[in-house]
Amino acid sequence: MGISRSAVVDAALEVLDEQGLDLVTMRAVADRLGVQHNTVRWHVDNKRRLLVLMSDAVLAGLDVAALPRLWEDRVRALARWCRGAILARRDAARLLAGLATTEANTYRFADTMIQTLLDAGFSPRTAAWANWTIFYLVLGITQEQQAHSAEASARMTEFDDPEYPALSKAASQVVAGTFEERFEFALNMQVVALRAELDRTSDAPS
Numbered sequence: 001m002g003i004s005r006s007a008v009v010d011a012a013l014e015v016l017d018e019q020g021l022d023l024v025t026m027r028a029v030a031d032r033l034g035v036q037h038n039t040v041r042w043h044v045d046n047k048r049r050l051l052v053l054m055s056d057a058v059l060a061g062l063d064v065a066a067l068p069r070l071w072e073d074r075v076r077a078l079a080r081w082c083r084g085a086i087l088a089r090r091d092a093a094r095l096l097a098g099l100a101t102t103e104a105n106t107y108r109f110a111d112t113m114i115q116t117l118l119d120a121g122f123s124p125r126t127a128a129w130a131n132w133t134i135f136y137l138v139l140g141i142t143q144e145q146q147a148h149s150a151e152a153s154a155r156m157t158e159f160d161d162p163e164y165p166a167l168s169k170a171a172s173q174v175v176a177g178t179f180e181e182r183f184e185f186a187l188n189m190q191v192v193a194l195r196a197e198l199d200r201t202s203d204a205p206s
Contacts, residue, residue, distance in 0.1 A: 113134065117131070143178075
């Protein structure tokens with residue numbers, strides 16, 4: 001029985017969830033599907049191509065019609081959706097961070113975010129760069145969460161070094177709160193900055 005490219009990607013995502021990114025190989029996917037290694041290669045060419053298709057599949061399912069209409073709410077909803085999609089897959093933040101993906105789902109997310117900002121009155125440059133800024137925020141904090149070490153957090157809580165007085169003073173706050181709380185704090189800062197930029201450019205003389 002033949003297999004499809006989507007079946008290959010689905011199998012690769014199953015390997016990712018069960019064994020982690022480091023153990024995703026063409027051979028592991030072939031074994032999962034019960035086919036020869038060359039069968040997988042025929043569909044995805046090489047491992048890098050497989051990883052690109054996996055990263056794009058992580059961002060599948062965005063329902064644009066369900067997003068809020070106000071640009072600030074829409075930006076927040078998009079960022080939260082992206083974070084949720086990445087958190088749903090083991091090591092997905094590390095997967096996405098290591099690739100430049102030019103596939104439909106990735107394009108759809110970026111296009112929706114940029115269009116939201118363009119419709120709000122931002123310039124194309126600001127819209128494009130804000131999209132990157134928010135995406136980097138999502139990737140960074142989500143990758144940290146997926147690689148989280150409770151031992152490292154405990155060491156940071158007890159940090160006290162006179163060589164780094166500011167860090168020592170704020171050490172307990174560095175690891176305070178949940179990842180969700182830290183994400184919302186950072187996202188809010190991004191939206192506040194965008195609102196200030198929109199007000200600044202709207203007030204500027206033409």
